[in-house]
Amino acid sequence: MSSSCIIRHFEHYAELDQRDRELLDSLEKSPREFTRGTVIWQQGTESEHFYTVSSGWACSFRTMEDGSRQVLDLYVPGDIVGLREFAFRRRVSNLLTATNATLCPFPKHRLTDVFATSRLLCNLFFLIAARDQAILVERLINLGRRSAREKVAHFLLEMAHRLDKACVDVDDCNHLPLTQVVLADALGLSTVHVNRTLNELKQEGLTTLGPDGITLLDRNGLQDVAGFDPEYLEEDVTSLLKNIGARPPA
Amino acid sequence: MSSSCIIRHFEHYAELDQRDRELLDSLEKSPREFTRGTVIWQQGTESEHFYTVSSGWACSFRTMEDGSRQVLDLYVPGDIVGLREFAFRRRVSNLLTATNATLCPFPKHRLTDVFATSRLLCNLFFLIAARDQAILVERLINLGRRSAREKVAHFLLEMAHRLDKACVDVDDCNHLPLTQVVLADALGLSTVHVNRTLNELKQEGLTTLGPDGITLLDRNGLQDVAGFDPEYLEEDVTSLLKNIGARPPA
DNA sequence: CGATGGATTGACAATATTCAAAGACAGTGG
């Protein structure tokens, strides 16, 4: 009996009982594979499902009238994509695979069933939504109050940390399969400037640039550059579980 | 029988039954008044309560090592502040009153009781969290991909629209009690540049600057400047209510 | 009436963008 993406995801936070597992399992359609660069959904279309990322990377973004893009977030294995759309009928952003990836669709409107049936899952979903907000907040700060150098270093570190946690099936958490275009659109910079900044960091021995993405060589060095503090990625699941009388994962 | 802040807030979305009202009422301590510039909480401290804004404005922000600030969001009457902190033991941002204001504290850990007891409230909280995310996303886009002119116009319009909805007890939704410093820290600009931009908009007859804040004179004009689309502020409560069998407000 | 916090102004500097062109690389199809 192989467990579905979403079950694996939640077991990372807490021990699930049989009912929780069945509930989650009943909602998840079979995983779907996508090649790099596939548009999963587009802004303005009906928002029916969200997805869990089983492998690969995805990227949510918004396109502006003048054709420029703002990348809102990147998603790594284990992430849930699209909870944001819960409050809206139509999608507020686009979703694209940034590498080959396999995702599992999950019908949005049935989230209410989950809330009604499992206290634990309900709380965990809320926790995840709050964590998503914390990530957005940090990205906001990145865009608003940091230099290009800091932006790049900070963003790279965030993604590496998130990979650390995802760890399942990820071989090298220091390797990020990102193009400079994506990076630029995430950080509100031009590609050209990202390139120069990245080469600067490379000169200093902090990163490496390969054809298949960026590799972090010296996290401590980058941390100094960025003023990075991973606290915003460390949810306090323990208190929550204690509060609702649930048990931590085995 | 006067209803509490939070009850008023939720009645805006749906018709509450007696139990929902009692539940909410039991959790809300009496409203507290604060003068402008009062620090309600600080980043790093234990996060015990969130607040509903009954009157006045509040402002959440993060301070950087070099002393600069990034304003994350502003809150107007009817808003809930601090849901973001649900996933964390310690606060990830500061909260400050931007005008004289009265807020109602609400113990964070009892949110789980609400989830367990009322299906309707549980879903509405989730809806609000998703809306908060949509606002952050839009601010992200503002910071990343718009010029100073667009940033200012867009932000002003957002706040005005949010006031429109809050409407209760707000006399003039075109008047925003904001200093240029706050605006600058929200938009990732320098005060000087905000000032110049604001005066530019004033020259064009779009806004007015008073000692007590900024007034919007021509929303359509500003909308053109900003490329503003209010869709991200319009949650789809109807589908949600239908889905869980609840009734819209009277 | 002086003190304080915000608003305003000008001159200058830094940071990042734009434009344009070329290089590197992988995948495709002949």
Added chain:
DNA sequence: CCACTGTCTTTGAATATTGTCAATCCATCG
């Protein structure tokens, strides 16, 4: 196997946008 294509990266030069610094103004408040 090679030329061709498209995507991503790299580089330089010119330009634009926004920031910094420093001084002044202005209103309010005790």
